[in-house]
Amino acid sequence: MMQTTSTxxxxxRTAARIADRAAATAEAPTRAGRRFRLPRPxxxxxxxxxxxxxxxxxxxxxxxxxLLSFNSSRFGTFPLEGFSFRWFQAxxxxxxxxxxxxxxxxxxxxxxxxxxxxxxAASLAMVRYDFPGKGLINTLLITPILVPxxxxxxxxxxxxxxxSIPKSFALLLMGHxxxxxxxxxLVVQARLTGIKPVYEEAARSLGANAWETFFRVTLPLLMPAxxxxxxxxxxxxxxxxxxxxxxxxGGTETVPTQIFAMLRNSISPEINALGTVMIVLxxxxxxxxxxxxxxxxxxxxx
Amino acid sequence: MTDIAVRLTDVEKHYGSFQAVTxxxxxxxxxxxxxxxxxxxxxKTTTLRMIAGxxxxxxxxxxxxxxxxxxxxxxxxxxxxxxxxxxxxxxMTVADxxxxxxxxxxxxxxxxxxxxxRALQIxxxxxxxxxxxxxxxxxxxxxxxxxxxxVVEPDVLLLDEPLSALDANLREEMRLExxxxxxxxxxxxxxxxxxxxxALAMSDKVVVMSNGRMEQVGTPEDVYNRPASHFVAxxxxxxxxxxxxxxxxxxxxxxxxxxxxDLRLTIASGGRFKPGELVQVVVRAERISLGREPEPLxxxxxxVPGVITTxxxxxxxxxxxxxxxxxxxxxxxxxxxxxxxxGDRVMLHLRAEDAVILxxxxxxxx
Numbered sequence: 064m065m066q067t068t069s070t071x072x073x074x075x076r077t078a079a080r081i082a083d084r085a086a087a088t089a090e091a092p093t094r095a096g097r098r099f100r101l102p103r104p105x106x107x108x109x110x111x112x113x114x115x116x117x118x119x120x121x122x123x124x125x126x127x128x129x130l131l132s133f134n135s136s137r138f139g140t141f142p143l144e145g146f147s148f149r150w151f152q153a154x155x156x157x158x159x160x161x162x163x164x165x166x167x168x169x170x171x172x173x174x175x176x177x178x179x180x181x182x183x184a185a186s187l188a189m190v191r192y193d194f195p196g197k198g199l200i201n202t203l204l205i206t207p208i209l210v211p212x213x214x215x216x217x218x219x220x221x222x223x224x225x226x227s228i229p230k231s232f233a234l235l236l237m238g239h240x241x242x243x244x245x246x247x248x249l250v251v252q253a254r255l256t257g258i259k260p261v262y263e264e265a266a267r268s269l270g271a272n273a274w275e276t277f278f279r280v281t282l283p284l285l286m287p288a289x290x291x292x293x294x295x296x297x298x299x300x301x302x303x304x305x306x307x308x309x310x311x312x313g314g315t316e317t318v319p320t321q322i323f324a325m326l327r328n329s330i331s332p333e334i335n336a337l338g339t340v341m342i343v344l345x346x347x348x349x350x351x352x353x354x355x356x357x358x359x360x361x362x363x364x365x
Numbered sequence: 366m367t368d369i370a371v372r373l374t375d376v377e378k379h380y381g382s383f384q385a386v387t388x389x390x391x392x393x394x395x396x397x398x399x400x401x402x403x404x405x406x407x408x409k410t411t412t413l414r415m416i417a418g419x420x421x422x423x424x425x426x427x428x429x430x431x432x433x434x435x436x437x438x439x440x441x442x443x444x445x446x447x448x449x450x451x452x453x454x455x456x457m458t459v460a461d462x463x464x465x466x467x468x469x470x471x472x473x474x475x476x477x478x479x480x481x482x483r484a485l486q487i488x489x490x491x492x493x494x495x496x497x498x499x500x501x502x503x504x505x506x507x508x509x510x511x512x513x514x515x516v517v518e519p520d521v522l523l524l525d526e527p528l529s530a531l532d533a534n535l536r537e538e539m540r541l542e543x544x545x546x547x548x549x550x551x552x553x554x555x556x557x558x559x560x561x562x563x564a565l566a567m568s569d570k571v572v573v574m575s576n577g578r579m580e581q582v583g584t585p586e587d588v589y590n591r592p593a594s595h596f597v598a599x600x601x602x603x604x605x606x607x608x609x610x611x612x613x614x615x616x617x618x619x620x621x622x623x624x625x626x627d628l629r630l631t632i633a634s635g636g637r638f639k640p641g642e643l644v645q646v647v648v649r650a651e652r653i654s655l656g657r658e659p660e661p662l663x664x665x666x667x668x669v670p671g672v673i674t675t676x677x678x679x680x681x682x683x684x685x686x687x688x689x690x691x692x693x694x695x696x697x698x699x700x701x702x703x704x705x706x707x708g709d710r711v712m713l714h715l716r717a718e719d720a721v722i723l724x725x726x727x728x729x730x731x
Binding site for chain 2: 259261262264265266267268269270271272275279280283284
């Protein structure tokens with residue numbers, strides 16, 4: 064009788080599944096930890112060793128980079144000589160790197176904002192309204208994830224050449240929005256599907272027009288997904304190399320392309336320091352955001 | 366004209382070729398409590414949503430306080446809606462939830478606070494202003510949703526199965542509360558439910574719906590005692606349907622010979638029936654009274670001997686199945702000190718004015 068409730072779309076379901084899997088892996092160590100105490104050593108000890116090895120394999124290179132970034136030696140390799148911040152200072156003094164950092168920050172932030180704004184609008188259309196060609200458009204929105212980035216990079220480049228538009232920061236930004244949009248759409252759609260239209264109907268019935276309803280009801284309920292989407296967009300933009308190499312104009316360097324350029328000459332210890340900074344940024348940012356989100360949620364209740 | 370809060374004129378709703386609501390013509394008087402009653406899929410919720418502006422109207426006209434609202438969007442209709450699952454905004458406190466609608470009605474801050482306080486008093490939850498909806502019980506959420514709807518002094522209050530999410534005891538209590546609040550405010554109310562108990566207990570007027578059509582409109586007493594169709598008689602309460610043929614019609618008394626068995630019933634009816642016409646006699650289970658011997662009652666009376674085959678004790682009442690004249694009749698009677706048991710021989714009494722005759726198509730004759 065009522066046709067307003069729409070079933071979750073395929074991409075939204077995919078996103079939900081990805082989230083589920085992430086939650087499962089996050090839980091896995093504690094669950095495994097409890098089972099270690101069971102008196103059945105043979106099978107479990109093998110799994111324990113395998114687990115440790117996988118973690119070592121995953122994190123050892125990162126640990127090495129972080130470790131070496133504090134090494135006072137003139138070469139960015141072992142053996143360690145002494146503890147020092149000199150490479151971080153060198154980093155700070157290196158104009159090219161500082162510039163690249165600025166570019167990356169501005170690019171990432173703008174990408175996150177634009178991508179999320181478009182993503183929210185697109186998700187609202189997909190989840191709340193019915194229109195012809197909806198399924199097709201939804202699939203098209205997600206395809207940039209599936210198309211290899213090299214292809215995407217070359218394609219946009221050729222397209223711009225054909226239109227004889229010179230490369231610029233704005234075009235790079237456009238490209239980054241293109242590659243981050245699917246992630247935002249997936250996250251926001253998944254959340255929006257979970258917000259029942261009845262909240263919006265209630266707001267409308269009380270006198271709020273469509274805009275007021277969006278800003279006072281839909282958006283606040285959507286905020287966790289908006290946060291997550293922005294973070295996704297920022298981090299993806301922040302460490303994208305492939306497509307950026309195709310799209311950036313001559314003088315512009317982002318942090319990853321700068322590292323790439325530096326590696327062509329020699330492995331400077333500055334790169335280790337830069338790597339450490341990037342790790343701290345991309346790991347701590349989501350953690351801080353998560354913490355803030357939790358604080359807000361609690362503050363709202365108090 | 367002004368004492369009609371909502372007027373529906375030939376309202377229809379179709380989704381493609383599916384006819385969800387057909388030919389709704391209905392007046393909801395100012396201050397009255399009108400219930401749309403029917404099984405799921407009968408069009409009652411669609412009708413409510415059309416009044417609310419949550420569904421477009423395919424044909425016909427809806428007017429609220431004399432103003433045609435077909436093209437007026439929901440937020441300009443000045444309504445109060447309570448949804449099935451309350452739909453309290455989970456990110457706002459109770460006070461903010463209740464104050465939500467006041468923001469769009471140019472009410473000053475101090476004034477708004479006062480109105481919220483008063484609304485919470487009306488629903489008898491004055492101390493919960495700072496709580497979040499997630500901290501409230503179902504019944505409390507229900508009351509807050511009601512406070513949020515009435516605080517804006519709407520022209521009409523629309524209730525979409527607001528009691529169905531509550532458990533049985535609470536539902537009974539909220540039924541009385543809802544009715545009390547509605548009376549106190551004197552606000553025209555449209556209530557949608559599939560629960561006949563709620564409909565009969567609360568309404569001034571009941572609209573029984575089936576397949577997108579109005580089957581009958583009347584007071585609770587009307588629709589219960591004088592069902593206008595087979596559907597209404599079947600949907601409300603427990604009825605016996607007896608097929609037969611009219612034998613004689615005299616001074617408002619119709620004698621019907623039942624097709625099955627050898628029973629002849631005399632029923633009072635205002636309908637214009639002709640001898641020989643095929644009809645259906647509808648007898649409410651509680652209108653038949655059981656006795657141990659023929660007892661003299663005032664007025665024309667049908668008395669038939671029978672045997673009790675099944676007894677279903679329900680506390681205050683018992684439901685009996687009685688074999689009589691080749692029929693298996695359902696009878697609901699109060700349990701007295703000496704209840705009937707399986708196999709008891711009894712006399713069934715039915716007063717002529719306690720049954721309804723429907724024509725062959727299951728409708729009343731006029």
